[in-house]
Amino acid sequence: MMANLFVIGPAGSGKSTFTAAFREWMIKNEYEAITVNLDPGAESLPYLPDIDIRDIFDLHTIMDEYQLGPNGAQVVAADMIANVVEELKSEIEGYESDYVIFDTAGQLELFAFRAASKFIVDFLGEERSMLAFLFDPALAKSPSGFVSLLMLSSSVYFRFYRPYINILSKVDILSDEELQNIGEWSQDWNALYLSLLKENPGMHKELSIELFKALENVDVFRTLYPTSARMLYGYEDIYNALQMISAGGEDLEKR
Numbered sequence: 001m002m003a004n005l006f007v008i009g010p011a012g013s014g015k016s017t018f019t020a021a022f023r024e025w026m027i028k029n030e031y032e033a034i035t036v037n038l039d040p041g042a043e044s045l046p047y048l049p050d051i052d053i054r055d056i057f058d059l060h061t062i063m064d065e066y067q068l069g070p071n072g073a074q075v076v077a078a079d080m081i082a083n084v085v086e087e088l089k090s091e092i093e094g095y096e097s098d099y100v101i102f103d104t105a106g107q108l109e110l111f112a113f114r115a116a117s118k119f120i121v122d123f124l125g126e127e128r129s130m131l132a133f134l135f136d137p138a139l140a141k142s143p144s145g146f147v148s149l150l151m152l153s154s155s156v157y158f159r160f161y162r163p164y165i166n167i168l169s170k171v172d173i174l175s176d177e178e179l180q181n182i183g184e185w186s187q188d189w190n191a192l193y194l195s196l197l198k199e200n201p202g203m204h205k206e207l208s209i210e211l212f213k214a215l216e217n218v219d220v221f222r223t224l225y226p227t228s229a230r231m232l233y234g235y236e237d238i239y240n241a242l243q244m245i246s247a248g249g250e251d252l253e254k255r
């Protein structure tokens with residue numbers, strides 16, 4: 001059984017650090033996992049990727065070749081990954097690893113909202129691909145930020161239409177109270193609705209309860225898995241959740 005996990009989230013939400021920490025947790029627990037860096041613009045990474053898109057092409061060459069600045073080059077690079085998926089796929093297959101963790105481009109929209117990415121996910125194994133969407137505490141700790149992340153996470157789901165889990169990163173920087181609030185909002189639309197009104201009392205005019213009920217109907221209120229890379233905390237629950245999704249509850253064989 002093989003699984004592909006695509007790590008997605010806003011810039012700075014902790015994707016690369018999550019990739020490093022989850023890999024480390026897996027190896028420690030004697031599971032096989034490899035990492036793939038899909039961010040051609042990564043300056044430095046907190047792990048040594050087994051497979052690295054930067055070995056195939058790099059941003060500076062694209063900037064020179066197409067006369068683009070760094071932002072334009074990032075967009076071109078995001079699309080260019082689609083041209084090298086066969087190469088990526090055979091490299092990945094060479095590892096025969098159960099788990100493949102993909103770290104995606106710093107800016108979420110470069111991965112989530114470019115046509116190439118859906119193709120890449122499907123080509124690399126539609127049936128075995130899952131998404132992990134990271135919630136950055138800096139945004140998630142306010143009700144309005146939390147709602148934004150929920151919607152962004154479901155946009156990504158609609159884009160790829162693969163099973164996904166929501167992950168709260170960097171919980172070591174949150175107070176107990178903040179953590180508790182976030183936990184409630186993630187499960188209970190009414191708690192979120194009330195907190196949002198408290199934050200922006202004027203909002204009651206526009207904010208319809210129907211919106212929240214509709215969000216609940218598309219299953220956005222779900223477990224938000226707390227993690228901290230700094231404390232190597234939370235990865236077992238994530239692993240178990242992914243196993244439930246990918247193998248119908250089966251445990252991976254130990255090496």
Ligand SMILES: Nc1nc2c(ncn2[C@@H]2O[C@H](COP(=O)(O)OP(=O)(O)O)[C@@H](O)[C@H]2O)c(=O)[nH]1
Pocket residue numbers: 009010011012013014015016017018106169170171172173227228229230231
């Ligand atoms: N305190 C703390 N900081 C973290 C954690 N995970 C990531 N960070 C920091 O958050 C920043 C962004 O992380 P990075 O993985 O580069 O985010 P990316 O842009 O989504 O890949 C870096 O400064 C990380 O050191 C964590 O669990 N705890």
Ligand SMILES: [Mg+2]
Pocket residue numbers: 015016017039042103104105106
């Ligand atoms: Mg990164």
